[in-house]
Amino acid sequence: MSMIEPSLIQAIHTHNHILCISHVNPDGDAYGSLLGMGWILHHLGKQVVLAMHDQTSKEFQLLPGAHQIIAPNAVADHYDLIVFLDASSRDRVGSVYQENRHQGIPVAVIDHHVTNTYFGDINWVRPDCAATCQMLVYLADALQVPLTGALAECLLTGIVTDTLCFRTSNTTAEVLEAAMHLIRGGADLATITQRTLNQRSLGVLKLWGMVLSELHFEEGVIWALISREQLKTAGDLSGDGQLSSMLITALEADISATFTEKIDEKGLSAVECSFRAKPGFNVATVALELGGGGHPAASGCTLPGTLAEVTTKVLPALKQVRAIYANQ
Numbered sequence: 001m002s003m004i005e006p007s008l009i010q011a012i013h014t015h016n017h018i019l020c021i022s023h024v025n026p027d028g029d030a031y032g033s034l035l036g037m038g039w040i041l042h043h044l045g046k047q048v049v050l051a052m053h054d055q056t057s058k059e060f061q062l063l064p065g066a067h068q069i070i071a072p073n074a075v076a077d078h079y080d081l082i083v084f085l086d087a088s089s090r091d092r093v094g095s096v097y098q099e100n101r102h103q104g105i106p107v108a109v110i111d112h113h114v115t116n117t118y119f120g121d122i123n124w125v126r127p128d129c130a131a132t133c134q135m136l137v138y139l140a141d142a143l144q145v146p147l148t149g150a151l152a153e154c155l156l157t158g159i160v161t162d163t164l165c166f167r168t169s170n171t172t173a174e175v176l177e178a179a180m181h182l183i184r185g186g187a188d189l190a191t192i193t194q195r196t197l198n199q200r201s202l203g204v205l206k207l208w209g210m211v212l213s214e215l216h217f218e219e220g221v222i223w224a225l226i227s228r229e230q231l232k233t234a235g236d237l238s239g240d241g242q243l244s245s246m247l248i249t250a251l252e253a254d255i256s257a258t259f260t261e262k263i264d265e266k267g268l269s270a271v272e273c274s275f276r277a278k279p280g281f282n283v284a285t286v287a288l289e290l291g292g293g294g295h296p297a298a299s300g301c302t303l304p305g306t307l308a309e310v311t312t313k314v315l316p317a318l319k320q321v322r323a324i325y326a327n328q
């Protein structure tokens with residue numbers, strides 16, 4: 001069942017000063033696996049630094065160790081090993097990894113995305129796992145690190161959020177077994193579900209109200225547009241990430257998308273695209289072709305341009321992929 005990359009175990013044993021990083025626009029699995037890896041390495045007596053491109057969002061600030069995550073400008077250049085968690089490609093981690101500064105430092109990749117590009121020196125990629133946190137359950141076991149306390153809480157958080165609390169089609173018996181270990185180790189399922197999936201800010205609900213009153217639907221694809229003005233009006237956006245998952249509950253839709261207008265680091269307009277698919281449909285390939293990544297049922301990418309420019313490019317691709325799977 002576990003099948004852990006032996007070179008990863010070896011690398012962990014032989015290196016002592018380890019930088020762990022995860023992806024931009026972090027979700028529960030990004031935080032859970034980053035912090036979980038931190039707790040595993042801490043238990044093994046390693047010197048470990050955790051870094052993320054984004055500031056820690058409200059719903060994850062209570063995770064044990066979250067306050068130790070450092071910002072890109074605090075990341076040094078002298079580590080023995082860099083571990084990428086839940087990131088399908090090198091550019092997914094933003095500015096915490098810098099090609100010129102970190103060149104020559106061995107990179108280990110631990111990820112479950114089917115779109116992973118195997119960009120590390122060591123690649124442990126398990127698309128059959130529902131979360132990177134599930135993989136870390138196996139890793140902790142192999143390293144004889146007890147799945148209790150802070151580690152169990154972090155890892156269960158990633159499994160719960162990536163499976164929408166055990167409801168996605170990749171929730172196998174193995175996922176439930178991994179979760180069972182963590183709950184036996186003291187992780188509280190109800191508390192984790194409450195913090196991550198069952199609450200969102202008033203601003204998010206108001207934003208959803210605005211966006212839902214102007215939904216679009218064509219050829220089995222449902223989508224919502226979120227402009228910068230609407231984002232500003234909404235204010236606190238804690239718990240924003242679930243709109244796409246809600247849209248796909250529409251009976252008439254096979255694929256859903258949200259398009260959120262942002263300003264990128266160069267001050268230019270960019271659009272964050274988030275896709276969901278009903279079982280039997282696949283949005284991973286669309287995201288990958290557009291420079292993003294993800295899973296068959298949930299994927300995403302960020303594209304330069306305005307809402308109008310990006311949707312003109314993306315919607316035909318979504319409709320096309322929907323038609324292919326609908327005709328099978």
Ligand SMILES: [Mn+2]
Pocket residue numbers: 029030086112130131132162
């Ligand atoms: Mn994940």
